[in-house]
Amino acid sequence: MSKWTDKLPDAAREYIGNRRVDEVECVIGDIAGVARGKAMPAAKFAKQTNYFLPNSIFLQTITGEWADSPFDAFTEPDMILEPDWSTATAAPWTADITLQVIHDAKDQQGNLVPFSPRNVLRRIIGLYAEQGWKPVVAPEMEFFLTARNLDPNQPVIPPMGRSGRRAAGKQAYSLSAIDEYGRVIDDIYDFAEAQGLEIDGILQEGGAGQIELNLAHGDPLELADHVFFFKRLIREAALRHDCFATFMAKPIAGEPGSAMHIHTSVVDTKTGKNIFAGPKGVETEMFNHFIAGMQHHMGAAIALMAPYVNSYRRYVPDFAAPINLEWGRDNRTTGLRVPISGPSGRRIENRLPGMDCNPYLGIAATLACGWLGLIEKKPARPEFTGSAYIDSDEIPVNLGDALDLLDEDEALKEVMGADFVKCYDSVKRNEYKEFLQVISPWEREHLLLNV
Structure with a gap:
């Protein structure tokens, strides 16, 4: 197994077996609990430690509209999303070998983003x-x-x-x-x-x-x-x-x-x-x-x-x-x-x-x-x-x-x-x-x- 797959929980490694992982879904839950994020080839995921999404995902309504920002000007700065390896799990309904990984949302100074629901629970x-x-x-x-x-x-x-x-x-x-x-x-x-x-x-x-x-x-x-x-x-x-x-x-x-x-x-x-x-x-x-x-x-x-x-x-x-x-x-x-x-x-x-x-x-x-x-x-x-x-x-x-x-x-x-x-x-x-x-x-x- 490659180095990054050694970090996976037992169930994820068992699901993979001797097969090659095709895709990784980098996931975060928004205000509604909807899964947002990016999917990428596993080979690319293996080479990076984080990825970026705008903090505006926490201002998106269930209808897809955008709520007014209660903070400073609505400039949509990027958050840094880092994988929580303990959450890595299969997406067994897909046609290829796909994993899902929940990510932690941090600001560009490394602080947990306070309006991420997962961070609220952690707090x-x-x-x-x-x-x-x-x-x-x-x-x-x-x-x-x-x-x-x-x-x-x-x-x-x-x-x-x-x-x-x-x-x-x-x-x-x-x-x-x-x-x-x-x-x-x-x-x-x-x-x-x-x-x-x-x-x-x-x-x-x-x-x-x-x-x-x-x-x-x-x-x-x-x-x-x-x-x-x-x-x-x-x-x-x-x-x-x-x-x-x-x-x-x-x-x-x-x-x-x-x-x-x-x-x-x-x-x-x-x-x-x-x-x-x-x-x-x-x-x-x-x-x-x-x-x-x-x-x-x-x-x-x-x-x-x-x-x-x-x-x-x-x-x-x-x-x-x-x-x-x-x-x-x-x-x-x-x-x-x-x-x-x-x-x-x-x-x-x-x-x-x-x-x-x-x-x-x-x-x-x-x-x-x-x-x-x-x-x-x-x-x-x-x-x-x-x-x-x-x-x-x-x-x-x-x-x-x-x-x-x-x-x-x-x-x-x-x-x-x-x-x-x-x-x-x-x-x-x-x-x-x-x-x-x-x-x-x-x-x-x-x-x-x-x-």
């Missing part, structure tokens, strides 16, 4: 490290397989299963339902194995064609990288079988939305013990403070966990989505759930993030709220028992309100990074303004001749 992990703590997370990914939708004016519909019938909803945990699109699932498993990505389990969710994929707990940055890779992997697997995979929060009217639940615990780096569990397994004050931080700051963090106008269609009472910041033990109606576990596995499940959020930012925002709670040491509200499917003014009802709440939370902005929040706000307000200029079919149907 918050660093805040924990300064206190002698190590956060541990486990994301759950929900998504829909759908029939190909070639006309945006037409509604999204479920895919055709192997039986020749369209996938049906209300079949949660049904093995027969998930077997309907078993060939897509098989490719997801095969691609994940080739990439060295671990799947903890796959199950049928409540929506028609809706799947949940669980990841094992681990390091927040590594798990965010994995979700970033999985989104692309799953889309490619679906396309092989004439359907789409979508991570929209609410792609089909009348069906449940798709969440990215995030399980979080915190370990003391000296003792290796979960700080949420004290002697004899009792819940600690830190456990209570972490919940309090989420209750005090999550309203503002919703702008990061629900980043699009469609995201707020998921927060509907009695539709399998939380609409509150209450907490409860093994209570799926609360926004903050404490699952059944032993003391060492005690954790808090944040059920608010949608699957449409950038995984780096969804995890970063969760950890930021919890960190603020640990530092501020405020008490959490009492445990909520019974059904918490209630209206709550703590959860914003649209993207504009969410961005206003984020702008008002000075503590959260400081933790996330002021420059990042300015950049994020500019992008999201641009997207929201674009949305408000679109006239929907509902408006034409009910207002055109009636008002």
